[in-house]
Amino acid sequence: xxxxxxxxxxxEAVLFAADAPMTVDQLRAHVGEGDVRGALAALxxxxxxxxxxxxxxxxxxxxxxxxxxxHLLRRDREEPRKLSRAAIxxxxxxxxxxxxxxxxxxxxxxxxxxxxxxDVLMEANWVRPAGRREVPGRPLTYATTVDFLAHFGLATxxxxxxxxxxxxxxxxxxxxxxMGQIGDGEDDQLDLAxxxxxxxxxxxxAYLGAYPEGDA
Numbered sequence: 001x002x003x004x005x006x007x008x009x010x011x012e013a014v015l016f017a018a019d020a021p022m023t024v025d026q027l028r029a030h031v032g033e034g035d036v037r038g039a040l041a042a043l044x045x046x047x048x049x050x051x052x053x054x055x056x057x058x059x060x061x062x063x064x065x066x067x068x069x070x071h072l073l074r075r076d077r078e079e080p081r082k083l084s085r086a087a088i089x090x091x092x093x094x095x096x097x098x099x100x101x102x103x104x105x106x107x108x109x110x111x112x113x114x115x116x117x118x119d120v121l122m123e124a125n126w127v128r129p130a131g132r133r134e135v136p137g138r139p140l141t142y143a144t145t146v147d148f149l150a151h152f153g154l155a156t157x158x159x160x161x162x163x164x165x166x167x168x169x170x171x172x173x174x175x176x177x178x179m180g181q182i183g184d185g186e187d188d189q190l191d192l193a194x195x196x197x198x199x200x201x202x203x204x205x206a207y208l209g210a211y212p213e214g215d216a
Contacts, residue, residue, distance in 0.1 A: 007031065011039040021060035021146060057149045058156060067153075086117045091126060095148070095160060099130040099141035118142065126151065 010031040015022060024036045040061055044054045053066050065073060083091075090113055093105050106112050121127035130143035144157065154160065 007034045008039040008042050011036060012043055015043075015054070015061060015063055018062065021057055021062035023059050023061075027061075055150075056155050057146045060146055083120065084117070086113055087120050090117050091121055091144075091148075094121075094127055094142050095144050095157065098143035098157075099133075100143075101133055101139040101141050103139060105142075 011027055014027055014030045024040070027036050027040075028034075040054065040056075044056075047054045047063075051066050051069050052063050054061060054063055086109075089109055090105055093108050094100055097104070097108070102113065102118070118127065124147075125145055126148040127142050128145050130141045132138040133141055149155065149157075
């Protein structure tokens with residue numbers, strides 16, 4: 001049986017060699033029985049403050065360049081373009097209510113969305129198909145991806161800002177605040193979030209990407 005240090009090193013080696021983030025079960029399939037979560041915690045602490053960090057995205061773990069060192073690896077700078085308002089609103093609705101169907105997205109937005117709007121989000125790999133709803137017609141549902149969490153610096157969807165966070169950041173205007181007082185919870189949180197598309201990262205520029213503007 002491996003010593004504890006050897007087990008941590010084994011987990012480290014597998015993560016370094018992996019070409020995609022890995023779950024605890026996937027790691028255990030390579031390194032065998034042992035305290036994989038404990039090994040991950042030890043590695044996370046060991047790499048804190050170094051040029052490479054161990055990060056968790058959803059239920060998956062991977063190594064990445066430390067955020068403050070990423071600029072050293074950039075050789076070309078793409079000219080960013082804003083997503084359309086329709087794409088921003090659609091992304092916010094999916095993030096807060098996933099899994100959701102197209103009809104549910106349209107009901108929340110109050111207008112129809114073009115197929116191209118969701119296509120843009122899927123091409124960015126921020127949105128994915130999430131199965132079909134077991135209702136008549138079996139409509140397709142959509143959910144966010146691990147890449148969405150990584151792009152906006154979130155460990156899980158629970159890290160999405162709520163009303164208190166938006167209010168503290170000064171992102172709600174008086175009309176939003178008045179609506180929040182007469183609303184009923186999560187749905188109002190979402191309505192305010194899509195009115196203020198900065199919700200995903202507290203910064204409108206976080207939604208910039210090298211993608212063409214979608215249709216309304």
